[in-house]
Amino acid sequence: MHGIKRKNFTQELIKQKKLKDQAKIKYYRELNNQLLIAYKTNHKYDLESFKLTSIILDLNPELNVAWNFRRKIILNYFLQNTDSNVAFDWNQELNFTMLQLKRYPKVYWIWNHRTWCLRYVNDIQMWQNELHLVDKMLAVDARNFHGWTYRRYVVSQLKKNEPSNSDLLNETEFDYTTVKINKDISNFSAWHQRASLFPGKLSQLQGYSAKLELIKNEISYLTNAIFTDAEDQSVWIYLKWFITDATIVGILQTGEGGDGYLNVLKQFEDSIQIINNDEIEFSGKDNNWCLKILIVIQTIFFDKLQVEKGGRTDDRRIMLEKLVEVDPLRKNRYLYLLK
Amino acid sequence: MTEQIKFYRDKHLSFIESLDTKTEDYEYWLSEHLRINGVYWGLTALCCLKASDKFKKKDVIEFVLSCWDKENGSFAPFKGHDAHLLSTLSAVQILAIYDSISVLSPEMVDSIVKFVTSNQLEDGSFQGDEFGEVDTRFTYNALSTLSILGKLTPQVVDPAVSYIKNCYNFDGGFGLCPGAESHSAQAFTCVGALAIVGKLEETLTKQQLDDLGWWLCERQVDNGGLNGRPSKLPDVCYSWWVLSTLAIIGKLDWINFPKLHSFILKSQDPQKGGISDRPGNEVDVYHTCFGIAGLSLMGVEDLEPIDPVYCMPFYITKKFLKYK
Ligand SMILES: [Zn+2]
Numbered sequence: 009m010h011g012i013k014r015k016n017f018t019q020e021l022i023k024q025k026k027l028k029d030q031a032k033i034k035y036y037r038e039l040n041n042q043l044l045i046a047y048k049t050n051h052k053y054d055l056e057s058f059k060l061t062s063i064i065l066d067l068n069p070e071l072n073v074a075w076n077f078r079r080k081i082i083l084n085y086f087l088q089n090t091d092s093n094v095a096f097d098w099n100q101e102l103n104f105t106m107l108q109l110k111r112y113p114k115v116y117w118i119w120n121h122r123t124w125c126l127r128y129v130n131d132i133q134m135w136q137n138e139l140h141l142v143d144k145m146l147a148v149d150a151r152n153f154h155g156w157t158y159r160r161y162v163v164s165q166l167k168k169n170e171p172s173n174s175d176l177l178n179e180t181e182f183d184y185t186t187v188k189i190n191k192d193i194s195n196f197s198a199w200h201q202r203a204s205l206f207p208g209k210l211s212q213l214q215g216y217s218a219k220l221e222l223i224k225n226e227i228s229y230l231t232n233a234i235f236t237d238a239e240d241q242s243v244w245i246y247l248k249w250f251i252t253d254a255t256i257v258g259i260l261q262t263g264e265g266g267d268g269y270l271n272v273l274k275q276f277e278d279s280i281q282i283i284n285n286d287e288i289e290f291s292g293k294d295n296n297w298c299l300k301i302l303i304v305i306q307t308i309f310f311d312k313l314q315v316e317k318g319g320r321t322d323d324r325r326i327m328l329e330k331l332v333e334v335d336p337l338r339k340n341r342y343l344y345l346l347k
Numbered sequence: 348m349t350e351q352i353k354f355y356r357d358k359h360l361s362f363i364e365s366l367d368t369k370t371e372d373y374e375y376w377l378s379e380h381l382r383i384n385g386v387y388w389g390l391t392a393l394c395c396l397k398a399s400d401k402f403k404k405k406d407v408i409e410f411v412l413s414c415w416d417k418e419n420g421s422f423a424p425f426k427g428h429d430a431h432l433l434s435t436l437s438a439v440q441i442l443a444i445y446d447s448i449s450v451l452s453p454e455m456v457d458s459i460v461k462f463v464t465s466n467q468l469e470d471g472s473f474q475g476d477e478f479g480e481v482d483t484r485f486t487y488n489a490l491s492t493l494s495i496l497g498k499l500t501p502q503v504v505d506p507a508v509s510y511i512k513n514c515y516n517f518d519g520g521f522g523l524c525p526g527a528e529s530h531s532a533q534a535f536t537c538v539g540a541l542a543i544v545g546k547l548e549e550t551l552t553k554q555q556l557d558d559l560g561w562w563l564c565e566r567q568v569d570n571g572g573l574n575g576r577p578s579k580l581p582d583v584c585y586s587w588w589v590l591s592t593l594a595i596i597g598k599l600d601w602i603n604f605p606k607l608h609s610f611i612l613k614s615q616d617p618q619k620g621g622i623s624d625r626p627g628n629e630v631d632v633y634h635t636c637f638g639i640a641g642l643s644l645m646g647v648e649d650l651e652p653i654d655p656v657y658c659m660p661f662y663i664t665k666k667f668l669k670y671k
Contacts, residue, residue, distance in 0.1 A: 009623075009624070010582070011624065013627065013629065014630070029372060033371075040376070044428075048427050070380055071380055072428070073429050075478075120478065120480040127479075156528060160526055160527070203517055204526055241577050249518065337569075337606065338601060338603075340600045
């Protein structure tokens, strides 16, 4: 159970609830018994059983056995029947699960049932409708991971149905993450999705300068984001990925006489230092994410690129010691890294 | 540092004991699909509290056997329901805790193994049952079940491991399937599964393990609780998912114990006993189990030490056959 406020009932209220529950329990248990007998004992796959599953799932969408029974009825009754009067209406079925999802957006079994249905329907228009549905779901809760997983699945099916549309879909999906992030910069689900789409977007582009331009655009988007909200970890996790991703690094390294990557890192380092200095001026303390990412950047400088130290100092130990102070929850990680 | 809140040991015991008497509550009947999981959670909490005798062993084993689903050849969450990998693991765990795997006939064991392995798909992933839902939770269920029964084979393990590897993300965490966002519960199921088959070090590099540790310790928020993903609210059950994973990779102390300890204690119901997802919310057996198990991992409140890989007491899991 998640997010249900504790009610401290008085004895009187408990009595009242129990009384009210009595009738509900009686009704539910009768339906439940009917369902289990029809399913497991009698294998009664017919319209009546189907309706029974609808009624009980309406009361309890978590009742997995009812979803299973429902699917068996669809397979063994509706889809076997040649009489056109009982042709199965998949749209109605999708509608049933949609209403359920609206009420219970976090119930695994409902998402699963919908995915199961779509395997049997599988046409392009339907997948497009699904994309609209998941848009609406993510508009209500932009972090619902069922929604995001479902979205990726729908997009992969759209691509399968129309491979020529793949590039366009990558484009629109990438833009979708921008919209979500602009709405809420802490939406890590969107940042995650952006990181999985960006390399594909790069590989779609022809020629070095087009790729480089895309990377530069992303750098300014990111720079803007860290200046907007330096407290939230989402953008920092993305930034850490961005400066270490092999594809991006590879492209940057071929530019500016081999110094392209180094220059980008320096640019980020400068921006982060500005943000951190502002923070120190404002609150008297370092921003802990600034320090964490500066350490990542310096690790690339000194361990991976083996940059000449001329003019640069390796401040990693100093920063780790500061982190022990400003981020005490994770003190032991910093002590481990100091060893 | 810890605020002076008591650990309501006795109240938790009576809360857990009272679970099966709630038949006058509508919610009791609505949760039948989780009954066997609930028994496992309750029993595990009791083990941690060194009071496993509060459940009647004979009744519990009888209940577990009543969940056998003949048609599918494995355990359902309740009599008359369908077998699933989730309920199969709970059943086997309960029997293992009671040192009673032997109540299963050799035919039943073979049938469980067949049920589990027949749900492995070509890419090494597992579906929960015949209806195709794939999730790394089910990979954990499958490997843990086979491990407890001593039936792991390279045919099952090798593809499962390569699937898990594909669920590793750039941020150091794991998702429910390849491409899915990192989630603390999935970190446990993936890393726990790798640990069960002894392939943690060969699957993840030192850098990846450090990144995983980093991602996990960033789950702790200012009030001491742990969350499941960035910018989400803390929740007591992540005391288990995050802490157990940190324990498995040898970085248990990367979060602040006194603050988490205090967060869990604040989530207790001082009247009825039991622990909720966060302070002030309604308690349930799931959060009671994982809250207490989390306290056990931190070595506080004089609890029975729990194995972070199996979520069962060490005195039980040390008897399991190690897969090589
Ligand atoms: Zn929880």
